[in-house]
Amino acid sequence: MARPRKFDEERAVDAALEAFWTAGYEATSTQDLCEATGLGRSSVYNTFHSKRDLFRRALALYMRRRSEQLAALLEEDVPAREKVRALLDSVIAEETGAEDDGRGCLYVNTAVELASRDPEVAHELERDYARRHDALTAALEAGRRAGDIDRAKDASALAHFVTATVSGIRVAARAGAGEAALRAVARTALDAI
Amino acid sequence: MARPRKFDEERAVDAALEAFWTAGYEATSTQDLCEATGLGRSSVYNTFHSKRDLFRRALALYMRRRSEQLAALLEEDVPAREKVRALLDSVIAEETGAEDDGRGCLYVNTAVELASRDPEVAHELERDYARRHDALTAALEAGRRAGDIDRAKDASALAHFVTATVSGIRVAARAGAGEAALRAVARTALDAI
DNA sequence: GAGTTTTTGTATCGATCAGTTCAAAACGCG
DNA sequence: CGCGTTTTGAACTGATCGATACAAAAACTC
Numbered sequence: 345m346a347r348p349r350k351f352d353e354e355r356a357v358d359a360a361l362e363a364f365w366t367a368g369y370e371a372t373s374t375q376d377l378c379e380a381t382g383l384g385r386s387s388v389y390n391t392f393h394s395k396r397d398l399f400r401r402a403l404a405l406y407m408r409r410r411s412e413q414l415a416a417l418l419e420e421d422v423p424a425r426e427k428v429r430a431l432l433d434s435v436i437a438e439e440t441g442a443e444d445d446g447r448g449c450l451y452v453n454t455a456v457e458l459a460s461r462d463p464e465v466a467h468e469l470e471r472d473y474a475r476r477h478d479a480l481t482a483a484l485e486a487g488r489r490a491g492d493i494d495r496a497k498d499a500s501a502l503a504h505f506v507t508a509t510v511s512g513i514r515v516a517a518r519a520g521a522g523e524a525a526l527r528a529v530a531r532t533a534l535d536a537i
Numbered sequence: 538m539a540r541p542r543k544f545d546e547e548r549a550v551d552a553a554l555e556a557f558w559t560a561g562y563e564a565t566s567t568q569d570l571c572e573a574t575g576l577g578r579s580s581v582y583n584t585f586h587s588k589r590d591l592f593r594r595a596l597a598l599y600m601r602r603r604s605e606q607l608a609a610l611l612e613e614d615v616p617a618r619e620k621v622r623a624l625l626d627s628v629i630a631e632e633t634g635a636e637d638d639g640r641g642c643l644y645v646n647t648a649v650e651l652a653s654r655d656p657e658v659a660h661e662l663e664r665d666y667a668r669r670h671d672a673l674t675a676a677l678e679a680g681r682r683a684g685d686i687d688r689a690k691d692a693s694a695l696a697h698f699v700t701a702t703v704s705g706i707r708v709a710a711r712a713g714a715g716e717a718a719l720r721a722v723a724r725t726a727l728d729a730i
Numbered sequence: 731g732a733g734t735t736t737t738t739g740t741a742t743c744g745a746t747c748a749g750t751t752c753a754a755a756a757c758g759c760g
Numbered sequence: 761c762g763c764g765t766t767t768t769g770a771a772c773t774g775a776t777c778g779a780t781a782c783a784a785a786a787a788c789t790c
Contacts, residue, residue, distance in 0.1 A: 346735035347786045368650060370563035374778055385779085386738050395778065446653040455711040456649040457561060460639040470713030501721035504714065508705030508722040511712075515704035518648040520663030521697065528694035529701040536729030539765035540757040567748055578749080579768055588748065 353391060354405075356381040360392075361402035365450045368457055369399055400465065406450045407472045411479075418479055424487020428506055428537060432530040435510050439517035440526065452514050477503050484537075493537065502537055509533040546584060547598075549574040553585075554595035558643045561650055562592055593658065599643045600665045604672075611672055617680020621699055621730060625723040628703050632710035633719065645707050670696050677730075686730065695730055702726040 363372050363380040374395055378385055392398035417434070418427055439448070447453075451472065459466040480503035487493035493502070513526050521529075556565050556573040567588055571578055585591035610627070611620055632641070640646075644665065652659040673696035680686035686695070706719050714722075 346788060347737050348788080349737070350786095367654075368563070370561070371654075373776075375776085384737095384739055386740090389779065390737070448649065448653070451712070452708055453649050455708055456641065456646050459711045459713075460641070461560075461564075466713065469711075473709075473712045473714060497725075498721070501725055504709070504718040504721045505725035507714075508702065508709045508726075510705070511708035512701030512703070512705030515645055515648055515708065516666075516697070516701045518652045518662075519644070519666045519704075520652075520659060521666060521700075525697040528691070528697045532690075532694055532698035532729050533726075536725050539759095540755080540767050542767070543756090566746075568746085577767090577769055579751095579770090582749065583767070 349387075349391075351381075351383060351387065356383060356388075356391070357398070357401045357405050360398050361405055361450070364399055364402050365406070365453070366445075366447045368453060370457070396462075400468070403450065403454060403465070403468065407468070410451065411472070411475060414476060414479055418483045423490065423492035424483050425492050425534065425537060427483055427487075429530075429534060431506070432509065432513065432533065435513050436517075436523065436526045436530060439514055440523045446518065448518055449511075449514050452511055473507070477507060480506055497537070505533070505536065542580075542584075544574075544576060544580065549576060549581075549584070550591070550594045550598050553591050554598055554643070557592055557595050558599070558646070559638075559640050561646060563650065589655075593661070596643065596647060596658070596661065600661070603644065604665070604668060607669060607672055611676045616683065616685035617676050618685050618727065618730060620676055620680075622723070622727055624699070625702065625706065625726065628706050629710075629716065629719045629723060632707055633716045639711065641711055642704075642707050645704055666700070670700060673699055690730070698726070698729065 359381040360377050363376050366372075367376070374385065374388065377395065377398065378388055381388065383391075388398070392401065414431070417430055420427060420430070422430075451469065454465060455469055459469055477500070481500045484493055484502045484506075485499035488495055488497065488499055493499070509529065513529055516529065517526060552574040553570050556569050559565075560569070565588075567578065567581065570588065570591065571581055574581065576584075581591070585594065607624070610623055613620060613623070615623075644662065647658060648662055652662055670693070674693045677686055677695045677699075678692035681688055681690065681692055686692070702722065706722055709722065710719060
């Protein structure tokens with residue numbers, strides 16, 4: 345019917361994700377987004393309508409990828425406790441690795457920067473929280489039945505605890521706690537499971 | 538010698554703290570700061586030199602108050618475990634209370650929003666982290682000697698863990714976890730201590 | 731290849747950003 | 761009172777913010 349696009353929409357969202365992830369929502373300008381995606385202003389606004397809409401697309405992409413990662417980790421054929429250990433280890437590796445220069449986790453960043461003043465973003469964060477919680481709860485409940493998790497414990501409560509521990513490690517890493525401190529946190533948390 | 542100020546500097550810092558705490562650093566404009574403090578632009582810049590300097594003053598004030606609160610809590614004549622319980626309870630009360638409308642904790646907010654791109658702010662966060670860690674470690678070590686904390690555990694590791702749990706609860710609260718979930722996190726964390 | 735529709739580049743919008751300028755106003759001191 | 765010093769208010773700086781206008785360019789249909 346008409347002139348086709350010469351860029352891939354998903355790749356553009358991915359590039360925007362990188363920009364938002366690195367600098368945060370407010371600190372990323374529309375100019376930064378143009379440069380990151382390689383698109384002109386018209387293409388950005390024609391395709392994504394506003395900075396906020398593009399951010400929500402990027403956040404959704406981020407959440408989908410994280411969900412897939414978590415699902416893959418929980419599918420491993422190891423005891424539930426080892427799944428939690430692997431999860432905490434991966435978080436520590438991510439936060440202490442030099443690759444990403446302290447950009448942290450977009451989910452945590454967004455919860456802190458935007459959730460209190462954007463109800464729709466807050467709602468998406470809640471949905472993602474619930475999804476991750478359900479996946480973790482199922483894995484922990486399976487472990488409880490299998491016997492490697494204390495039967496006296498509640499799987500849902502443990503899942504909330506694991507999620508909070510992940511966030512706690514991420515914030516501690518940003519506040520300057522060293523890798524040894526983060527490992528101590530993970531070790532202590534595993535004692536509680 | 539000359540014309541005196543007709544405002545109280547500390548009160549102005551306090552008002553700026555409220556503004557930064559509520560909206561974050563980037564989202565608080567210098568105009569917002571003028572309105573919050575009741576000062577004119579000239580007075581703000583004459584006294585505090587820049588938005589960033591005023592923020593650092595506000596952050597220092599916030600940290601000093603939190604340190605005093607923590608010190609008061611740790612001075613109570615109760616077992617160390619009960620001190621930790623009281624600390625976690627106070628965090629949950631703060632995060633679920635309607636008073637402050639989800640502004641969270643300025644320390645966590647700053648760690649996430651600014652630490653990666655402002656080395657001096659990051660350094661002050663590290664100092665505060667170390668100070669809180671030392672206070673917590675001392676209290677836990679005393680509890681360990683008194684016997685209400687497992688002697689096999691390391692006080693410093695537990696202190697890192699408690700700090701991470703506090704941050705984890707705060708982030709979870711922002712991401713939409715309910716009060717019951719936060720209480721489950723606190724209960725599980727206490728099991729590990 | 732003409733006509734239609736969408737994309738794209740450029741130029742620009744008004745608003746707001748952090749920060750400065752400058753002179754008038756307000757005080758302490760002699 | 762009047763001099764010296766500082767604070768204060770208001771106007772204003774250039775830069776940048778998110779978003780838009782518009783016409784040229786590109787590609788599909790017929």
